[in-house]
Amino acid sequence: DVPFATVERIAKYLRCLKRIKNKKIKLVSSQTLAEHTKVTAEQVRKDLAYFGKFGRTGTGYDTEKLAKKLEKILNPKLNWNVCIIGAGALGHALTNYPDFKKAGFNITVLFDSDPKKIGNKIGTAKIYDVKKFSPITEKKKIEIAIVATPENAKEEIEQIITKSKIKGIINFTPATLNIKSKRKIPIIDVDLSQKMYILSFLITKGKRR
Amino acid sequence: DVPFATVERIAKYLRCLKRIKNKKIKLVSSQTLAEHTKVTAEQVRKDLAYFGKFGRTGTGYDTEKLAKKLEKILNPKLNWNVCIIGAGALGHALTNYPDFKKAGFNITVLFDSDPKKIGNKIGTAKIYDVKKFSPITEKKKIEIAIVATPENAKEEIEQIITKSKIKGIINFTPATLNIKSKRKIPIIDVDLSQKMYILSFLITKGKRR
Numbered sequence: 001d002v003p004f005a006t007v008e009r010i011a012k013y014l015r016c017l018k019r020i021k022n023k024k025i026k027l028v029s030s031q032t033l034a035e036h037t038k039v040t041a042e043q044v045r046k047d048l049a050y051f052g053k054f055g056r057t058g059t060g061y062d063t064e065k066l067a068k069k070l071e072k073i074l075n076p077k078l079n080w081n082v083c084i085i086g087a088g089a090l091g092h093a094l095t096n097y098p099d100f101k102k103a104g105f106n107i108t109v110l111f112d113s114d115p116k117k118i119g120n121k122i123g124t125a126k127i128y129d130v131k132k133f134s135p136i137t138e139k140k141k142i143e144i145a146i147v148a149t150p151e152n153a154k155e156e157i158e159q160i161i162t163k164s165k166i167k168g169i170i171n172f173t174p175a176t177l178n179i180k181s182k183r184k185i186p187i188i189d190v191d192l193s194q195k196m197y198i199l200s201f202l203i204t205k206g207k208r209r
Numbered sequence: 210d211v212p213f214a215t216v217e218r219i220a221k222y223l224r225c226l227k228r229i230k231n232k233k234i235k236l237v238s239s240q241t242l243a244e245h246t247k248v249t250a251e252q253v254r255k256d257l258a259y260f261g262k263f264g265r266t267g268t269g270y271d272t273e274k275l276a277k278k279l280e281k282i283l284n285p286k287l288n289w290n291v292c293i294i295g296a297g298a299l300g301h302a303l304t305n306y307p308d309f310k311k312a313g314f315n316i317t318v319l320f321d322s323d324p325k326k327i328g329n330k331i332g333t334a335k336i337y338d339v340k341k342f343s344p345i346t347e348k349k350k351i352e353i354a355i356v357a358t359p360e361n362a363k364e365e366i367e368q369i370i371t372k373s374k375i376k377g378i379i380n381f382t383p384a385t386l387n388i389k390s391k392r393k394i395p396i397i398d399v400d401l402s403q404k405m406y407i408l409s410f411l412i413t414k415g416k417r418r
């Protein structure tokens with residue numbers, strides 16, 4: 001069993017490797033990965049060891065090969081259909097974000113309860129009535145839902161997801177979502193205020209470990 | 210020197226404590242904090258130990274007291290003036306997010322280069338011309354800048370921040386920002402695709418450690 005914290009760090013190593021790859025740097029050491037992700041080189045080696053041997057020579061890892069391997073570990077399926085519930089400001093910003101599609105997460109559909117929004121499009125993604133959540137997500141083989149609705153929509157969102165075949169959730173709302181279904185659906189809560197707190201700590205303590 | 214990873218976890222413990230506080234739960238154990246943040250109870254105790262004694266009785270920590278202490282550690286200043294560069298979809302969503310203000314991060318001003326947006330307001334926050342970045346941020350005592358511009362604005366953003374007195378940056382753009390100033394300014398890169406990768410791993414491996 002791989003600890004959750006290791007999975008979080010593998011995602012950070014992958015982002016770092018993609019940036020290094022863009023700069024055409026062929027080899028990377030665990031020390032470099034450690035500096036970019038603010039952990040120790042030992043932690044990098046320990047995390048990678050969960051997933052087998054990565055054939056390090058004395059000079060480091062092959063950037064391209066390691067990036068491909070980590071991508072395969074995190075996203076073996078390579079392509080997911082994703083929907084967003086809530087076609088507001090956040091829903092728009094996430095639909096337009098090019099890095100999601102590059103990583104294999106295709107936002108193909110949005111859902112909303114506002115009749116003025118239903119039927120419109122954001123780029124190529126169409127906005128459907130949230131009452132049609134189950135039939136539309138099944139027809140379009142959507143497995144991941146991003147929740148970007150106001151906090152007061154919590155109950156309704158819990159109900160529509162519970163009745164659906166959705167496999168995973170990214171929750172941006174301040175509420176904790178409880179999905180009572182036999183299948184245990186992973187839910188990732190995102191709270192950007194955490195980033196603000198960390199920045200505040202770094203500015204006031206002057207530490208940039 | 211507190212490791213960066215510890216600061217990240219302290220921010221997660223604080224979010225968890227706030228949720229527990231809302232449910233009127235008076236005492237919380239390191240085990241409960243560990244379960245909510247997907248680390249070990251030992252890690253929780255180790256992290257807290259960096260910041261002194263927290264007076265645990267055998268039954269756990271006082272939820273309210275611990276939350277206040279962690280808030281003070283992360284954000285001793287309690288109130289920051291924050292601006293957003295880029296008044297697009299993401300800029301709108303971040304300006305409207307109530308949890309920033311609750312945590313003491315007040316988004317008072319936005320900057321943009323689009324003449325159609327300059328002079329408008331999002332709620333009470335006004336959109337200024339990005340060419341006036343330094344004078345406006347100094348006049349309004351703005352210390353934190355959130356960057357929500359397209360990737361191609363990288364050079365211009367680096368220049369305006371370098372010339373300013375900004376103390377910290379949250380960067381949402383896919384570019385790495387290089388600020389060449391004598392003061393070392395902490396920069397936090399946010400990439401929401403990392404959350405998608407983690408979710409993909411949890412769904413495919415079926416692990417919810």
Ligand SMILES: NC(=O)c1ccc[n+]([C@@H]2O[C@H](COP(=O)([O-])OP(=O)(O)OC[C@H]3O[C@@H](n4cnc5c(N)ncnc54)[C@H](O)[C@@H]3O)[C@@H](O)[C@H]2O)c1
Nearest residue numbers: 086087088089090112113114148149150153190191192306
């Ligand atoms: N976690 C974070 O860091 C973060 C950052 C920004 C915003 N947010 C949160 O994201 C959410 C969306 O923010 P926003 O600025 O886009 O708000 P918004 O008001 O612009 O958009 C919300 C959308 O949800 C729709 N909606 C309301 N009830 C619905 C329902 N029952 N079913 C389907 N759609 C429904 C509305 O019609 C609207 O289009 C809010 O909860 C906000 O607090 C979180």
Ligand SMILES: NC(=O)c1ccc[n+]([C@@H]2O[C@H](COP(=O)([O-])OP(=O)(O)OC[C@H]3O[C@@H](n4cnc5c(N)ncnc54)[C@H](O)[C@@H]3O)[C@@H](O)[C@H]2O)c1
Nearest residue numbers: 097295296297298299321322323357358359362399400401
């Ligand atoms: N990191 C993440 O997880 C994440 C998620 C969503 C979006 N994004 C990124 O956030 C950025 C903004 O996304 P969006 O959907 O809001 O885009 P958008 O096009 O809606 O908004 C961008 C705004 O920036 C303004 N702008 C352009 N050049 C500027 C300059 N030189 N100075 C000041 N303002 C300038 C534009 O006029 C526009 O208002 C993009 O880089 C996008 O890739 C990141």
